[in-house]
Structures are given as structure tokens and as C-alpha cells.
Amino acid sequence: MLEKVDLSRKLGKDEYRQSVKELGARLGELQRRQREAGIPVMVVFEGWEGSGKGAQMNQLILPLDPRGFRVQNITDSFMSDPFYPAMYPFWRAIPPAGRMSIYNRSWYRKAIELWRAPEESGQGEMEKKLEEIRSFERQLVDGGYLLIKLFLHIDRSEQKKRLQRLKSDETKGARGQEELNAYKNYDDILPVLEEVIRETDRAHSPWTIVEAHDRRFATVKVLSVVARALENRLNQPKIETVKEPVVLSELEEAVTTPTVLSKVDLSLEPDDSYKKEMSSLQRRIRRMEYALYRDRRPMVVAFEGWDAAGKGGCIKRLTQEMDPRGYEVIPVGAPNDFERRHHYLWRFWQDFPKAGHVAIFDRTWYGRVLVERVEGLCSPLEWKRAYSEINDMEKQWHVSGAIVMKFWLQIDKDEQLRRFQSREETPEKKWKITEEDWRNREKWDLYEKAVEEMLWRTSTPYAPWAIVEANSKDYARLKVLRTVLSMGEEALGGVR
């Protein structure tokens, strides 16, 4: 593939000057339109050591408004923490709507570096990496991101020439011995590179190979490709959202709705030893928290449930004896303006816990398939796609060593009414109940359907849902603590 590329292509000075001038003007204008249209853009520069990535990036940003873009250097330290999921730093760094991120190296780095891995383990690792990359890129593109991927290509002898010239240069372009000798590995890297490029070259995020022997040629190509991609995207018609289906009869509606919740036994009550068991559980949870810290295992505990189902109370009991340095409670509301300008999963990647820490989410990324679905805040296409996107995200967390668990707190409609009324009657609780709660309650059936589908489509062995019978608050709290403990201890390999 790469050997077939004609690297002898050149451009004369005059042609080059004229082109760069015209392209620069066009890019400036396109960037303005891109910002206006709110399109987030990611431009990836990959290429051989010494192929001139830095110089080409500079040519690209020259005509751009610096308020609209950001250069992201993907250094070793950027990707360093092995206890974070592989895509974590990249998810965090995606640009908001209307902005452009330009990557000097990228999420492809770790895949390409697998050329060092031994044959057997290498192939499995490679498949995993490629799948992560494809999933990442597909989610971004589905979420409205424009991806432009450039690979700067030079052949081995050109690379050798350039790096040897650098060796005698004092600054060495800030390169170490290994980089300066990179040409020695050219033939080993080549097939890995070709596989990576081929397996991630998709219609929605294609690769462009830039012939980089001639600097002028490369510049004009980079500018042209970026301009064309922006133009294409700006000319794209908005895709209409799919109309919702004809309403079915009540019976058909009932029949096609999955049911999980109907089996939940809401009459469950704790036995008399509540207090004793609670304090014993809390002590054990504190011990588990230290074990997590020692083993550098991150834990994600997610809470969803009906309004007034008692999420707050459960979280309070769960954390009561925990070391505050080891956990964080993340209350999740409607996204703020800045969050809204990113992919909907972005803010949850931000809050992913450090290795050894616990993140407790009070409401979660499942808002996409609950409130956003029911209230029509996203299109059917978007929430339908969210199930596998969320499963993918949780799988990546799990694969990186995280312990992930999710609680659905179930109460019935009568119990909710009792709690709403009691809140309204109790002055110190009155703030807890709003008009919105009553409005949500009217949509109980729609929410129930969404909950059922969520429980069904996102129950996975790597991130299971525990359904908590929560008509009795005490029972619910005990069950939550017991579950956190048993899942945590199992993942840590038994009690310590």
C-alpha cells in the first residue's frame, strides 16, 4: 500500500506561493463558517519520525484564527497512566462545538507502537486497539464531529538522510537517540502501520496519505485536504430525524415493552438487625476502599432511580465511613452550556476516577436513554444508538481494570406519591420537591418503558445493573451496601 505511493511528486516555488495564498484565504473563511455552524473538528497528524509533522502543522495554523483552534501534542506523558482506560485522555481532550483540535500524533500512537510487541501477544492486542479506535471515531462522527486524518509519508532512505542530518544539528529537533535512529526500524514498523491505516480507513473517517518528500507539495496537499473536508461538511444537508412509529394499540404496546420491573418484590423489608448490619457493612466498605487504593483499582458506582426513590440516602450511608480522600460523589444534572457543546459522553469521561479511587454518580450517562429520550431532548436515532455506545464505554472502563456497577432504585407509583406528599408537608424537606417532579410523575409509563429497555439493553457482565427494591428505605440501603461490598471484594479477589 504505502510502497505504491509516488513520493517523487514536487511543486515549483511559484505554484506553491500562489496556492498557499489562495488556500489560506479559503481556510480562514471556512474556519469562520465552521465556528458559526458549531461543528467540532479534529485534525490528526501522524507520520514517520522526521516527516515534518511540526512544520506542516504550522503551515496549517498560519491562516487560522487562533481563538478557534488548539494544538494538542500527544506526548508520552499525555498517554502515560496505565491505570486509566486507553482512550481516557483522548475523550477528555475532544474539542467543543465550533472548535478545532489539531493533534501532533494521536490515539494511533499506541497501536502503531505495537510493532515492538512479540508476534503472538501482538495480534490480540492489535485487534483490541483497533476496535477501541474504530469505536471512538464512530461515536464521534455519529455525534457530529468531523475527523481529518493525515499521514505524512517518506521512505526509508529519505528518513535516514533527514535523521542523520539532525544528528549533527545541536538542537536535534529535541529528539533523543531512539528517535534519531528510528530509520533502523523502518521495515519493521511499515507492515504494522499499513495494517493500522487499512483497518481504520472508513468512509466516515478516511485517511489521507501526504507525500512528504517535497515540503511544498506536502503543504499544499495538507491545506487542500483540510479545506475540502471542511467544505464537504459545510455543504452537507442536515439529515431529518426519523418520524416516530404509528401509535400501537394499548395491548400491543404492553406486549412489546420488555418487563423486568414487574418481577421486583417491593414488599421486602430488612429484619431487626438493620443497625448492626449497617455499621458492619460500613466498616467493611472502608476496608475495601483501602484495598482498592492499594491495588490501584478504580471503581464506578452509578445510581439511577425514580424521583424520591432514595438515591441520596443510599449514597449517604454508603460513604458515611469512607475516607473522603478516596471517593467523590458526582451529582449529575442537565448538562451546562459548555458540556452541551461536547459529545454527550464527554463529561462522564472527565469524571472517571483516578486509579484507586471511587466515583459515585448520583444520576448518570443513562440520562440519554431516560430523560432525554422521554422528553424528546435527543432524536430516536440518538438514544437508540446510545445503548451500544454506553456498553462500549463501560467495557473500556472494565478492560482497563475498573470495577463498574449500576443501581436502579425501584419504588412503585403509590410510594412515590406518599414521599412527594410527605416532602411537601415537611418544611425542611420542601426544597426537595419541585413542579418538575410532578410533571415527570405524569409520564410514569413512558419512563417505565425507557427504564425497562435500558435495564435490558445495558445489563452486561462487565457492568451489571442491580435492581434495588426501595419501597423500604432501610432494605434498599442494606442491599446497596451489600452489593457494593460483594462485587468489590469479588473483583479484588476475596476479602482482604
Added chain:
Amino acid sequence: MLEKVDLSRKLGKDEYRQSVKELGARLGELQRRQREAGIPVMVVFEGWEGSGKGAQMNQLILPLDPRGFRVQNITDSFMSDPFYPAMYPFWRAIPPAGRMSIYNRSWYRKAIELWRAPEESGQGEMEKKLEEIRSFERQLVDGGYLLIKLFLHIDRSEQKKRLQRLKSDETKGARGQEELNAYKNYDDILPVLEEVIRETDRAHSPWTIVEAHDRRFATVKVLSVVARALENRLNQPKIETVKEPVVLSELEEAVTTPTVLSKVDLSLEPDDSYKKEMSSLQRRIRRMEYALYRDRRPMVVAFEGWDAAGKGGCIKRLTQEMDPRGYEVIPVGAPNDFERRHHYLWRFWQDFPKAGHVAIFDRTWYGRVLVERVEGLCSPLEWKRAYSEINDMEKQWHVSGAIVMKFWLQIDKDEQLRRFQSREETPEKKWKITEEDWRNREKWDLYEKAVEEMLWRTSTPYAPWAIVEANSKDYARLKVLRTVLSMGEEALGGVR
């Protein structure tokens, strides 16, 4: 996941009768509209042994017009030949536009049967199968197919009860001992099944679990789900195709076009020993043909090239000494009406060679990214997606043991003119040259761009392109035969 499903759901007789009547009428009407709209539909019935797939399928087809659907039983023998690519029988059996195929078991069978595989080898095999399935389904959905996937779920004790009842039945529902004892493996199959369902549950082809303890409930659910899916699809707005980009300047156009062909040395000529070498090559090719047959390896040889580049002559020399029972030459023209009513890759799956045989394609599936692209016979989205779809198909062929190679016959514009003129001047060759050839020639530059991109995006180690310098016919013929031989012999493990 599956254990969470409430299997106690039931339906009363009256409700059932009323519903089935209404749904039946609606399905009949929907089927009529689906045929009119030319939508191809695939309904998959998977489920536990004894869950009642046959009975439910019968309920579904009752209200349908028999001219519009076809039931496909996926038996052992349907999937049997291990020398065909795994998805081959399923690709062949996809329905044409406006028709419905109803599958009793499906392409999921082989994945689910991996529960028998030992742990270590199992996981790698599973990943491969799941990826094949996802690729198959995504290509179909992208190509306009509607997929409806139903899983009939019963629990272990229900399965045991049903199968034991069958044991005393004389017909046994045509089941063997193994099927009748299937419940003994229930707990081993369950986690595999859950993985398969989870990893193939996508927004574009979601799974529906049908609670199948109560036959009436299951029927109403099946009919409702199929009706709803058809309705959804018929209500879907047509997605506008993306506008093409603003035309770039000539220089930018040139710069962004990949070049492979410019490096081709068209002055190459064979040396004097042409005749001798040709007959030696032909003898060796015949020997290779037998080796392929003995080893049951299929071989695919694909020819593309400019009009009058000499594909026919090369194919003639290649096959001159071959055993006609071992190969087939498949001339590919514009698809006929029936082919046009299928996915564009369908007809090429039809022609995939039997194990041990050679299929020689005179023009190929690359028409999608050549003539269909240049002549606007498909949308930009479609031909852009085709590169990875074609790579996927060729990879599946390769993985199943096929030897796949592709030839691009390159001549320059002057040489083509000479050949066109000579054809017009020679009475016995005049039929070979048409108005269309002249029209295509006017679009040389557009075709060249398409060829460059094709060569670049579909050169893979598992199905490489050989670019043949074909200004000299003799040189081209020798190079083709040499290449077929060296690639064939290498794949067969050296000369035999």
C-alpha cells in the same frame, strides 16, 4: 440479562384473538406497501430448542402474501461446507428488493454453537464470528435492508418440561437425541448466548427478546414487533445524498489525487524468449490448478483495466492450458434487473468459487468505485463506503482459505487511441469497439482519479493489486501468468 426477563407474562384468549386479527390485517397491508417500496426485509428467528420457533413463524406468515416472502431453514447442510467463507451461504440467500426472507435459525448459529469450544480458543473464534456478523449486518443495513431479529426465550425448567414431553411423542418434532437433551446444556449455553446477543445488539439491527412461555403472548409480540419495524421503516424519510464539494483549482485537484500509476514504467517489453517462457508458465499453471484442487483451496483472480488494455488476451493465455473443469471465467457487465434488486456485492458472492476451483473475473466488484462512481450510478456515500466493504469481503474470503489476487492493466492514453483505431480499422475486431468506449475515454482523468483511489484504498496483504504494465501485450501476459503462479505457489507452500 436474559434472567431478568419476566417470563410469566400471559395473554387471555379473547385479547389474543382480537389482537391477532387486527395485527394480521395490518401486516398484510404493510407487506403490500413494503413490496411497493422495494424494501428487502430479513426476519430472524433464533431461540432455545423447544421455544416454539416453528409455531411462531407459522403465525407470522399466515397473514402474508406467499408471493412476497420465503422461509429459509438454516440447517446443518445449509452451512456445511467448511471450505466456503462462513458468510457465503447467507450472502447468497439475501432477499431481493421488496421481498422478505424469514429465517428459522440464522447466521447466529455458528456463533452460538461456540459454547462447545474450549475456553482459550473459544474467545478468539468468538471475536472473529461476532465481527463477521456485525460487518454483514451493517453492510446490509447500509444497503437498505431491514433486519428484524427475534429471540424466543424460555427458562431451563420450561425447556426441560417441553423436551421431555416431546420424548414420548412419536414424531419428536423431528428431533434427535441431542436436541431432546438440550436442556442439560442450558446453563453452559446461556452466557455465550448473552454475549452474542449483547455484542450484536445495535441501533440499526436491534434484538427483540420474545417471552415464549405463553404461546399467545409470544405470537402477539412477534406480530407487533414485525409490524412496528415495517411501519417505522416505511415512515422513514429518504436521506438526501450529500452534495459534492466545491470544485478545487486544478493544482489542488492534482495535489490531492493519490498517484500510483505515474510510477508505472510503460516502456517495458518482454525479451526474446516470450514463446518459450509462455508455454513453460502455462504448464506450471496447469500443475498449480491440480494442486489447488487437491488442497481444496479456492482461488479468485480479478481483472480490471482500461478499455482495450488487454484483459481478454491475458485471460485467454492464462486459461489456455488449464483444465476447464477447474476454472470458470466470469464476465461482469452492468447488473441485470434481478441483480440490481440485491445488495451490490451479492452477485459476486454468488460466483465465489467452490473449494479447489478458480474463478477468473473479467471486470469485478470494483465497478462500484470505478464506473458507478464516475458515471454517478451510486451516491458518493455509497462508493466511499464501498472500499471498506470490499476489503471486508476479500478478507473473509482470505480467512476461509481462498487465494485472492487482483490485476490492474495499465496502458497510456495514446496506446488506447492506437488500439481503438486499429479495432475500427480491422473488420473482425470492429465489434469490440463501441460508442461507449469513446465516451469513457473522454472521462479518462476522472477514471484515473478513481483508479488511483481504488488502488490505494484496497491494496491489502490478503488481496493485493498487481499493476501490470500493458502497453506491450506480451509483457503484460507474461507478468500476469508469472504473478498468478508465484502467488499461487507461495500460498500453496512452494512448488509441488
